[in-house]
Amino acid sequence: MPRIVAHLDMDAFFAAIEERDTPAFRGLPLVVGADPRGGKGRGVAATSNYRARAYGIHSATPISVAWRLSEAARRAGKPPVTFVSVDMAKYARVSDAVLGIMRRFIPLVEPASIDEAYGDVSATGSYEEAERLCRELKQAIRTEQRLTASVGIGPNKLIAKIASGLRKPDGLTVVREAEAEAFLEPLSVRAIPGIGPKTERHLARQGIMLVRDLKTLGPARLEGLLGKRGVELYDKVRGLDSTPVETSFQPKSIGEQETFETDVRDSRLLVEQLAALSRDVIARLHREGLHRFRTIVLTVRFADFETKSRARTLARPAGEAVTLRREALKLLMPFLDRRDNPRRKAIRLLGLRVEQLDEGRQRNLYGQE
Numbered sequence: 001m002p003r004i005v006a007h008l009d010m011d012a013f014f015a016a017i018e019e020r021d022t023p024a025f026r027g028l029p030l031v032v033g034a035d036p037r038g039g040k041g042r043g044v045a046a047t048s049n050y051r052a053r054a055y056g057i058h059s060a061t062p063i064s065v066a067w068r069l070s071e072a073a074r075r076a077g078k079p080p081v082t083f084v085s086v087d088m089a090k091y092a093r094v095s096d097a098v099l100g101i102m103r104r105f106i107p108l109v110e111p112a113s114i115d116e117a118y119g120d121v122s123a124t125g126s127y128e129e130a131e132r133l134c135r136e137l138k139q140a141i142r143t144e145q146r147l148t149a150s151v152g153i154g155p156n157k158l159i160a161k162i163a164s165g166l167r168k169p170d171g172l173t174v175v176r177e178a179e180a181e182a183f184l185e186p187l188s189v190r191a192i193p194g195i196g197p198k199t200e201r202h203l204a205r206q207g208i209m210l211v212r213d214l215k216t217l218g219p220a221r222l223e224g225l226l227g228k229r230g231v232e233l234y235d236k237v238r239g240l241d242s243t244p245v246e247t248s249f250q251p252k253s254i255g256e257q258e259t260f261e262t263d264v265r266d267s268r269l270l271v272e273q274l275a276a277l278s279r280d281v282i283a284r285l286h287r288e289g290l291h292r293f294r295t296i297v298l299t300v301r302f303a304d305f306e307t308k309s310r311a312r313t314l315a316r317p318a319g320e321a322v323t324l325r326r327e328a329l330k331l332l333m334p335f336l337d338r339r340d341n342p343r344r345k346a347i348r349l350l351g352l353r354v355e356q357l358d359e360g361r362q363r364n365l366y367g368q369e
């Protein structure tokens with residue numbers, strides 16, 4: 001079964017939502033962003049609709065520049081730009097709704113920004129079926145949200161992402177694995193995610209404009225030109241990318257438990273079991289892409305099924321298995337003597353869980369926001 005990835009990106013997202021919600025805006029050039037204050041405004045455009053893009057106004061255009069371009073259009077007899085302020089809470093709600101629709105069609109969805117997400121559509125079995133599924137998805141977004149999206153389908157995230165940008169708005173572009181390399185060759189180096197305007201200029205000075213030109217360089221030359229990123233580029237310009245589509249769903253807690261073959265009273269054995277559980281919990285934490293926890297919960301079930309839990313929250317997040325084992329041991333001690341186990345009952349099950357998890361670094365969904 002071939003690996004097939006879809007990338008969905010909403011068209012002129014913030015602007016399309018404002019046009020949808022205010023019919024008077026339709027058909028006019030629209031910019032969502034900072035207040036232009038008659039040309040004196042600071043700040044930038046978050047985005048613009050396609051009519052305002054025709055005036056040269058894009059994401060990150062200074063709002064004062066957008067104002068000037070709008071005035072110039074007005075003088076040329078064209079409609080001036082309508083400026084709208086950013087309503088992030090509204091866009092986040094629409095973003096959630098779109099993701100919800102996407103998850104109905106595709107079980108494995110990875111949000112990538114407020115208006116884009118990857119989906120693993122390998123289970124459709126073929127590019128034809130993947131395309132059909134994505135057409136239905138686009139139609140559902142149109143009917144339920146009255147918004148358009150562009151979708152790219154390819155053998156990996158890299159190709160799918162580039163393909164989704166190719167026929168905007170309302171596009172659907174399919175690039176099969178065998179076509180991927182040729183698909184990239186005539187594109188500007190800017191098409192490769194990670195190559196921004198600065199790198200583009202740097203490469204242009206060496207006469208490198210197209211992906212095809214980048215392919216003439218070996219890994220060492222790429223590294224010399226672009227540093228560490230250059231090495232990754234060697235694969236990318238050949239259409240290769242093995243990053244998996246991952247749900248960035250974050251579990252609230254991660255735990256393991258062990259029911260013993262026979263009930264245990266031997267504290268040395270229990271301490272050993274706890275060390276093994278600590279290692280397993282940390283390993284699972286890492287597999288989820290998480291690295292730190294703050295709360296530790298120990299559960300003990302006695303032979304008679306009476307079940308008790310004790311928890312402790314650390315002053316600061318921790319991440320090591322030794323810390324987890326030490327803290328879990330402190331929680332276990334009272335169960336090993338009369339404090340929490342006055343009748344010295346044998347133990348049937350030990351459970352260990354960590355909560356208040358994080359990745360150990362901050363994730364920023366909106367980039368500049």
Ligand code: TTP
Nearest residue numbers: 009010011012013014015046047059060115168
């Ligand atoms: P994009 O998908 O880059 O842009 P877009 O959806 O407006 O237009 P396109 O049809 O080309 O996809 O970004 C999504 C939203 O994120 C955009 O509507 C506004 C916001 N955004 C910013 O606030 N600042 C930025 O610099 C960019 C690039 C986007």
Ligand code: MG
Nearest residue numbers: 009010011115
């Ligand atoms: Mg978009």
